[in-house]
Amino acid sequence: MSYQVTLSQSRNEAGSDRGSGSYGGISLQIENVSKVFTGRAGTVEALRPVNLTIEAGEFVCLLGPSGCGKSTLLSIIAGLEPATTGSVMADGRNVQGPGTDRVLLFQEAALFPWLDVQHNVEFGLRQLGTPAAERRASARRFLELVHLKGFERSYVHQLSGGMRQRVAIARALAINPAVLLMDEPFGALDALTRDRLHTELETIWSSTRKTVVFVTHNVREAVALGDRVLVFSPRPGRIVREFRIDLPRPRSLEDHSLVDESAEILTVLREAIGEHEGEDENG
Amino acid sequence: MAKAVDFSQRVSRASFAPWLRRILFFAALLMLWQVIAMSGIWPDYLFPGPFAVLSAIITGFSNGLYLQAVGVSLSRLAIGYSISLVVGLVLGLLIGRNRILEETVGSLILGLQALPSVCWLPLAILWFGLSERAIIFVVIMGALFSITLGVDAGVKNTNPIYLKAARNMGARNVALYSQVILPAALPAIINGLKQGWTFAWRSLMAGELIFFTLSLGNLLQTGRDLNDASQVMAVMVVIIIIGVAIDVLIFGPIERNVRDRWGLSR
Numbered sequence: 098m099s100y101q102v103t104l105s106q107s108r109n110e111a112g113s114d115r116g117s118g119s120y121g122g123i124s125l126q127i128e129n130v131s132k133v134f135t136g137r138a139g140t141v142e143a144l145r146p147v148n149l150t151i152e153a154g155e156f157v158c159l160l161g162p163s164g165c166g167k168s169t170l171l172s173i174i175a176g177l178e179p180a181t182t183g184s185v186m187a188d189g190r191n192v193q194g195p196g197t198d199r200v201l202l203f204q205e206a207a208l209f210p211w212l213d214v215q216h217n218v219e220f221g222l223r224q225l226g227t228p229a230a231e232r233r234a235s236a237r238r239f240l241e242l243v244h245l246k247g248f249e250r251s252y253v254h255q256l257s258g259g260m261r262q263r264v265a266i267a268r269a270l271a272i273n274p275a276v277l278l279m280d281e282p283f284g285a286l287d288a289l290t291r292d293r294l295h296t297e298l299e300t301i302w303s304s305t306r307k308t309v310v311f312v313t314h315n316v317r318e319a320v321a322l323g324d325r326v327l328v329f330s331p332r333p334g335r336i337v338r339e340f341r342i343d344l345p346r347p348r349s350l351e352d353h354s355l356v357d358e359s360a361e362i363l364t365v366l367r368e369a370i371g372e373h374e375g376e377d378e379n380g
Numbered sequence: 381m382a383k384a385v386d387f388s389q390r391v392s393r394a395s396f397a398p399w400l401r402r403i404l405f406f407a408a409l410l411m412l413w414q415v416i417a418m419s420g421i422w423p424d425y426l427f428p429g430p431f432a433v434l435s436a437i438i439t440g441f442s443n444g445l446y447l448q449a450v451g452v453s454l455s456r457l458a459i460g461y462s463i464s465l466v467v468g469l470v471l472g473l474l475i476g477r478n479r480i481l482e483e484t485v486g487s488l489i490l491g492l493q494a495l496p497s498v499c500w501l502p503l504a505i506l507w508f509g510l511s512e513r514a515i516i517f518v519v520i521m522g523a524l525f526s527i528t529l530g531v532d533a534g535v536k537n538t539n540p541i542y543l544k545a546a547r548n549m550g551a552r553n554v555a556l557y558s559q560v561i562l563p564a565a566l567p568a569i570i571n572g573l574k575q576g577w578t579f580a581w582r583s584l585m586a587g588e589l590i591f592f593t594l595s596l597g598n599l600l601q602t603g604r605d606l607n608d609a610s611q612v613m614a615v616m617v618v619i620i621i622i623g624v625a626i627d628v629l630i631f632g633p634i635e636r637n638v639r640d641r642w643g644l645s646r
Binding site for chain 2: 172196199201205207210211220221255268272
C-alpha cells in the first residue's frame with residue numbers, strides 16, 4: 098500500500114517536470130532488426146532479423162542460451178548500439194540513440210564506484226538538471242522503495258550483489274523511464290535473493306505499469322515474471338516460439354501450472370539448442 | 381570490559397612494534413655514522429658526523445637561508461607541476477578517447493617519456509637562457525608525460541559499462557567527462573600524478589644544481605664550492621624530508637580516500 102502512495106507522488110512530480118501526461122509504459126515496435134558484428138576475425142551474425150511488437154505496460158521476457166543475441170537486441174532498443182538493419186520505434190517514434198525513456202539495467206549493476214548510493218541514484222536526475230533538494234528527496238524515496246533506507250552513504254563495494262541490483266533499480270526508476278530494459282539483472286544472485294527481487298520487481302511493475310523487457314536464460318524466471326516469453330535460438334539469434342503466460346499474479350515458483358509451463362518452454366528451448374548443434378555438425 | 385581492554389592493548393602493541401623496530405634501526409644507523417665520523421678515517425669537512433649536519437640544518441634555518449631556498453624550489457615545483465597537471469589531463473583525455481591522436485601523439489609521448497627530463501636542460505638553457513623559464517620548462521617535461529600517460533591509461537581501462545550506463549541516463553559531453561570518465565579513471569590518474577611529481581622533483585633538483593639563484597639545488601652546489609660537506613648533507617636531508625612530506629601529506633590521503641571509496645584493498 099505504501100508503495101502506491103510513494104510512487105504516485107513521484108510520478109506526479111516527474112510528470113510535471115516532463116510536461117507530458119503519460120506515466121506508465123510505452124509501446125515498442127521492433128521491425129526487421131538484425132545485427133552483424135564486423136571485427137578482425139571477420140563478421141559474426143549475432144541477430145537474424147527480428148520482428149516484435151511490445152504493448153505499453155507489458156512485461157516481456159526474452160529467453161535463450163548465452164550469446165544468442167538477446168542482450169544485443171536490448172542494447173539496440175536502448176539506443177546504445179546501432180542495428181545493422183531495421184528500426185526500433187518507441188511510442189511510435191524512431192529510436193536514434195539512448196534516451197531516458199528507456200533505461201537499461203545490467204547484470205553487473207554498473208553502479209559508479211566513485212559515488213555513494215545516494216549519489217548513484219541521483220545521477221540521472223542530475224543530468225536532467227533537477228534541483229539538488231528535489232534530487233535528494235527523490236533518491237531517498239526510491240531507496241526506501243527498494244528497502245535500502247539507511248544505506249545512502251554506503252559505497253558500492255560495501256553492498257551485496259542483491260543490494261547493488263536494488264540500487265540499480267532505484268537509479269533507473271528515479272528518472273521515471275517508460276521502459277525498463279533488464280539484461281539478466283539477477284543472473285549472478287543466489288536463488289533466495291533472486292526470488293525476493295522477483296517479488297519486488299513485480300510489485301513495482303504492477304504499480305507503475307512500465308513496459309519491461311527482461312532478458313534471461315532461466316526458464317522459471319521468465320515464466321514467473323513475463324506476460325509473454327519469447328524463446329530465442331542460439332547465435333545467430335531469432336525468435337523460435339512465443340508463449341503467452343496467463344497465470345495469475347503474484348506468481349509462486351511452486352505453483353503447479355507454472356512448473357508445467359516451464360517444462361514445456363524448456364523442451365522448446367532444448368530443441369532450439371539441439372537443432373543448432375545439429376546444424377553445426379552438418380556444416 | 382576486561383576483554384575490551386585486552387583487545388585494545390593487543391592492537392596498540394601490534395601497530396607500535398614496527399615503529400619501535402624502525403626507530404631502533406635509525407638510532408643504530410646514526411650511532412654508526414657518528415662512530416665512523418669520529419674514527420678519523422676521513423677529515424671532518426669530507427665526512428661530518430650527524431651532530432655537525434644537524435647544527436648545519438639549525439643554522440641554515442635560523443638565518444633564513446634554507447627557508448628562502450625551500451620557498452624558491454617549492455614555488456618552481458608548484459608552477460611547473462600545475463602546468464603539467466592541466467596540460468596532462470587534457471592531453472591524456474584526448475589521447476585516451478581518440479584513436480587517431482592515440483596513434484600519433486600517443487606514440488610521441490611514449491617516446492619522450494623514455495628521455496630523462498634532465499636531458500632537456502641544455503636545450504632549455506639555449507632557448508630560455510639561465511632563467512626561471514628554463515628550469516620550469518624542465519620541471520614540466522619531467523611531470524607532463526607521466527601525468528598524460530596515467531590519464532590515458534585510466535581512460536582506456538575504464539569499464540565500458542559505466543559509459544553505457546551514464547549515456548543511457550542522459551550524460552552528455554562535458555558532464556560525461558567530468559562526472560564519469562575522469563572519476564572512473566581516478567585510481568590510474570593518481571598513479572600518474574604521483575609518478576609525475578617524483579620526476580618533477582628530481583629534474584628540479586638536477587636543474588637547480590647549475591643555477592646561480594638561491595634554491596635547494598643551488599645550496600648543494602655552494603656547499604661543494606665551499607668544501608662544506610655538512611651543508612651538502614644538511615640540504616640532502618631537507619630534500620628528503622620535503623619529498624617524504626609531500627608523499628605522506630598530499631598523495632597519501634588522496635590515495636587512501638580513493639581506495640576506501642572504491643574498496644580497493646591493500
